[in-house]
Amino acid sequence: MSAPAVSVPSSPSHTLRNAVIRLAGNSQDGIQSIGGFLGRLAGRTAHEVMTYMTIPSTISGGPSIFQVHLGSGEVLTAGDEADVLVAFYQHSYDSHISALRNGGICLYDSGEVNEIKNERGIHHFGIPLTAATVEALGGSARDRGKNMLVLGLICAVFGLDKEKLVTIVTRQFGKKDESVLRNALLAFDAGYAYQIGDLEKFAFEPGEAQEANRISTDGNQMLSLGLLAAGVRYGSAYPITPWSPIMETLRIELPKYGGIFVQAEDELAAISMAIGASFAGHLAITGSSGPGISLKQEALGYASMAELPLIVVNVQRGGPSTGLPTSVEQSDLMQAIYGSHGDTPRFVLAPKDVEDCFYIALEAGRIARKYSCPVIILSDQALSSRIEAFTEPDVDKHWVEPSLDLSPRGEEFRPYPLDKTTRHAPPGSKMAAGKYPHISGLEHDEWGHPSGNAKMHQEMTNKRRQKLLDAAAEFPLPEIHGESAGDALLIAWGSAWGPVKEATDRLRSEGYHIGAANMRHLHPMPNGLEKVFAGYKHVIAVEMNDSGAYGFGQLAMLLRARYADPKIKSVCKTDGLAFRVREIVTGVEKHLAGK
Amino acid sequence: MSTAVAPATAAPVADKLTKKQLIADHPTWCPGCGDFAVLAVFYKVLEKLQIPQEKIVVVAGIGCSSRFPYFMNTHSLHFIHGRALPLATGVSLSRPDVHVFVFGGDGDGFSIGGNHLNHAARKNIKLTYVIMDNFVYGLTKNQTSPTTPIGRKSKTDPIGAIDRPINPMKQLLASGATFIGRTHATQVKHMDELFTRAIEHDGFSVIECLSECTMFYPGAFDDGNPRKGGAFDVIDEKQHDVKDDVAAFKLADLPSPGKFGVFYQVNRPTKNELEQRWIDDSQAKLGGASQKDILKKRFEAMR
Numbered sequence: 001m002s003a004p005a006v007s008v009p010s011s012p013s014h015t016l017r018n019a020v021i022r023l024a025g026n027s028q029d030g031i032q033s034i035g036g037f038l039g040r041l042a043g044r045t046a047h048e049v050m051t052y053m054t055i056p057s058t059i060s061g062g063p064s065i066f067q068v069h070l071g072s073g074e075v076l077t078a079g080d081e082a083d084v085l086v087a088f089y090q091h092s093y094d095s096h097i098s099a100l101r102n103g104g105i106c107l108y109d110s111g112e113v114n115e116i117k118n119e120r121g122i123h124h125f126g127i128p129l130t131a132a133t134v135e136a137l138g139g140s141a142r143d144r145g146k147n148m149l150v151l152g153l154i155c156a157v158f159g160l161d162k163e164k165l166v167t168i169v170t171r172q173f174g175k176k177d178e179s180v181l182r183n184a185l186l187a188f189d190a191g192y193a194y195q196i197g198d199l200e201k202f203a204f205e206p207g208e209a210q211e212a213n214r215i216s217t218d219g220n221q222m223l224s225l226g227l228l229a230a231g232v233r234y235g236s237a238y239p240i241t242p243w244s245p246i247m248e249t250l251r252i253e254l255p256k257y258g259g260i261f262v263q264a265e266d267e268l269a270a271i272s273m274a275i276g277a278s279f280a281g282h283l284a285i286t287g288s289s290g291p292g293i294s295l296k297q298e299a300l301g302y303a304s305m306a307e308l309p310l311i312v313v314n315v316q317r318g319g320p321s322t323g324l325p326t327s328v329e330q331s332d333l334m335q336a337i338y339g340s341h342g343d344t345p346r347f348v349l350a351p352k353d354v355e356d357c358f359y360i361a362l363e364a365g366r367i368a369r370k371y372s373c374p375v376i377i378l379s380d381q382a383l384s385s386r387i388e389a390f391t392e393p394d395v396d397k398h399w400v401e402p403s404l405d406l407s408p409r410g411e412e413f414r415p416y417p418l419d420k421t422t423r424h425a426p427p428g429s430k431m432a433a434g435k436y437p438h439i440s441g442l443e444h445d446e447w448g449h450p451s452g453n454a455k456m457h458q459e460m461t462n463k464r465r466q467k468l469l470d471a472a473a474e475f476p477l478p479e480i481h482g483e484s485a486g487d488a489l490l491i492a493w494g495s496a497w498g499p500v501k502e503a504t505d506r507l508r509s510e511g512y513h514i515g516a517a518n519m520r521h522l523h524p525m526p527n528g529l530e531k532v533f534a535g536y537k538h539v540i541a542v543e544m545n546d547s548g549a550y551g552f553g554q555l556a557m558l559l560r561a562r563y564a565d566p567k568i569k570s571v572c573k574t575d576g577l578a579f580r581v582r583e584i585v586t587g588v589e590k591h592l593a594g595k
Numbered sequence: 596m597s598t599a600v601a602p603a604t605a606a607p608v609a610d611k612l613t614k615k616q617l618i619a620d621h622p623t624w625c626p627g628c629g630d631f632a633v634l635a636v637f638y639k640v641l642e643k644l645q646i647p648q649e650k651i652v653v654v655a656g657i658g659c660s661s662r663f664p665y666f667m668n669t670h671s672l673h674f675i676h677g678r679a680l681p682l683a684t685g686v687s688l689s690r691p692d693v694h695v696f697v698f699g700g701d702g703d704g705f706s707i708g709g710n711h712l713n714h715a716a717r718k719n720i721k722l723t724y725v726i727m728d729n730f731v732y733g734l735t736k737n738q739t740s741p742t743t744p745i746g747r748k749s750k751t752d753p754i755g756a757i758d759r760p761i762n763p764m765k766q767l768l769a770s771g772a773t774f775i776g777r778t779h780a781t782q783v784k785h786m787d788e789l790f791t792r793a794i795e796h797d798g799f800s801v802i803e804c805l806s807e808c809t810m811f812y813p814g815a816f817d818d819g820n821p822r823k824g825g826a827f828d829v830i831d832e833k834q835h836d837v838k839d840d841v842a843a844f845k846l847a848d849l850p851s852p853g854k855f856g857v858f859y860q861v862n863r864p865t866k867n868e869l870e871q872r873w874i875d876d877s878q879a880k881l882g883g884a885s886q887k888d889i890l891k892k893r894f895e896a897m898r
Contacts, residue, residue, distance in 0.1 A: 258874055428690065439673070
């Protein structure tokens with residue numbers, strides 16, 4: 001088979017503005033690490049990057065993909081279609097060739113893939129990935145290192161900065177046995193030097209001038225580091241996918257900061273331990289995903305009732321029950337707001353991208369302290385594991401020094417004053433009046449004594465609700481991307497923001513007048529959204545959850561409940577995958593056409 | 596400001612702690628309830644040990660006995676059913692300067708919160724836990740509890756309990772608790788002695804205190820009360836080696852009313868101590884860098 005001159009974009013210089021590379025293999029092939037290296041490289045070469053991966057929820061084995069979107073301009077999604085597919089096996093080829101765009105490039109392991117389809121102008125290049133790896137590493141190595149060979153190939157094809165890439169690889173493997181690094185570099189060099197028929201080479205446009213100190217990492221890392229900057233020093237959790245990396249990071253990092261993270265015996269114990277640390281005067285954190293968050297609900301309600309500050313992270317995954325542990329969904333919004341029995345005010349925030357995971361942790365810490373109330377951070381599986389490049393946060397500017405206020409409390413002190421926000425006196429604080437506070441989950445009076453008084457319950461309910469009203473007045477309105485009036489306002493939350501923003505640009509280029517807003521503060525919502533909505537014919541919430549009995553997603557339901565405005569509509573999906581831009585464009589066009 | 600605080604000591608302070616200061620609301624327990632005596636002894640022991648009032652923390656879950664925090668004029672927290680131990684774990688680990696006490700019943704300890712008991716015990720969390728065992732669910736008005744003897748009738752076992760009850764001492768011995776005692780709410784002097792030893796123990800100390808529910812299970816513990824013709828048989832520690840868990844298991848197997856006193860006591864590092872060691876080692880490796888600089892360096896490494 002011979003391929004004609006390939007043009008990934010139709011540019012004579014073969015200079016790329018961006019490219020989407022999909023690596024398809026099995027979970028043990030180390031394709032995630034190829035993506036990780038490319039992501040880190042992008043961070044260091046002023047390029048943008050976004051990755052996307054699917055991993056099977058089995059222990060080892062099973063099909064897995066990693067998709068990297070590298071670009072010189074703003075990269076908002078992991079890409080709808082791939083420009084390049086690297087297929088490790090026949091099943092990888094069969095499952096993913098349809099994800100390759102017309103005229104794209106497919107590199108496949110010629111020792112594994114036997115049947116190829118010559119269709120849609122796709123250019124196929126068979127490379128003996130396995131054999132070449134074994135040859136490069138010598139007999140006993142088998143095919144371990146195939147991923148590094150592919151990284152070398154990609155480096156050569158796209159003219160990536162080889163020196164920087166080798167530095168990143170060296171730093172990663174340098175900590176391990178010497179032979180591990182040697183083999184990795186041998187395989188990399190073999191891939192770099194491999195002559196792929198008449199495939200032409202490409203080069204990325206130089207990245208746009210970026211500020212110094214760019215880093216590239218995933219959402220779970222940024223959330224963990226944000227919690228450290230927010231002054232969180234105590235926490236507890238139970239392992240669950242995709243939350244676990246946060247607890248692993250905090251378990252290792254917190255001792256350096258004088259703190260402790262406890263691996264609890266179960267989810268109920270985990271949130272209880274965190275509430276214990278909060279009662280003890282610290283801002284504490286627990287977190288989980290799907291099933292674990294359900295288990296925490298009773299204690300979460302206690303934190304609302306007892307008015308204790310607490311951060312609860314929910315890295316949302318797919319489906320009800322055990323569902324799809326390694327897929328993405330945004331179906332826990334209603335649970336986050338209303339999940340416990342009784343009226344249990346709490347705050348709900350969602351980060352819009354990997355970088356924002358850091359800032360959302362700071363915001364959660366600020367709110368939890370200010371209102372002495374639980375704050376839920378709704379991250380999701382896509383944010384948790386995808387890699388993005390961005391400017392390193394200014395630690396000096398955002399640092400919150402942890403504090404423990406053990407000062408003696410005056411005669412006027414009450415744990416639950418009806419006319420003020422609760423400010424607890426943690427154990428160790430002396431009480432001037434000699435009267436010590438009770439912290440209680442029973443309805444209580446201002447001292448925390450149990451009270452079944454009807455008036456008291458109403459007044460305490462009002463007091464707890466007031467936090468939400470105050471915050472709604474305080475929270476900023478979302479910024480508008482695109483047009484501030486027109487055909488439609490698209491509303492996103494969480495990881496849907498990137499594709500929504502790109503869909504907005506695409507719809508505008510098609511002639512529609514579209515704006516887009518991201519909701520960081522989901523509960524309470526900021527006051528004044530109705531003024532933002534006023535200029536649009538449609539307000540469309542785009543979210544990864546089911547449209548349910550009434551045809552609306554969870555955020556759309558809330559918006560409709562609040563504004564009772566029939567122009568609020570939904571674009572929903574629940575296939576466990578991140579939004580493709582074209583899915584949003586199609587959904588929005590349907591509403592615009594009045595269908 | 597650092598959140599680190601010095602470990603607790605029972606050293607007396609200038610303002611002398613009196614029993615009177617510790618009294619809060621009048622208990623809501625039924626007349627004659629065994630829990631009154633437990634509360635009275637606890638006041639007395641705290642006064643004796645002169646623990647600073649602001650450093651006493653009393654935690655409970657749900658149940659009659661778990662109303663305890665409201666009757667203590669100290670920092671106190673009344674939590675949800677079964678989770679008092681993990682909550683107390685959070686307090687103990689994050690605040691080594693305070694004394695943490697947990698009170699609860701057989702439902703909290705052996706049923707809905709059973710798993711937490713195993714883990715708080717094996718981790719040897721520094722705190723004292725008193726299980727006021729009445730062999731019945733009293734707050735919800737007479738259902739079978741995990742310690743209800745076979746044959747005893749209740750609203751959920753009208754023909755008599757059919758499930759084998761938990762043997763609290765065996766359960767506690769298997770859990771890995773480092774101080775395990777058993778006492779009786781009618782034996783004030785013995786409770787005093789046992790509470791004192793439990794509080795002075797460096798680790799997870801747990802006491803089962805038989806405390807009669809006069810409303811639903813009157814006379815349940817008469818066989819351990821000499822005034823009612825029973826036998827209060829205290830363990831002779833000259834005969835019983837408290838470090839010998841096999842011997843303790845044998846004591847736990849004796850028929851009702853069994854033995855009272857310290858079944859088991861050993862010293863093992865607490866989780867509080869082990870976590871602090873890790874903190875000290877981690878910080879020593881960083882050569883005294885400020886917390887802010889540690890985070891800055893972490894970001895630098897990600898560039």
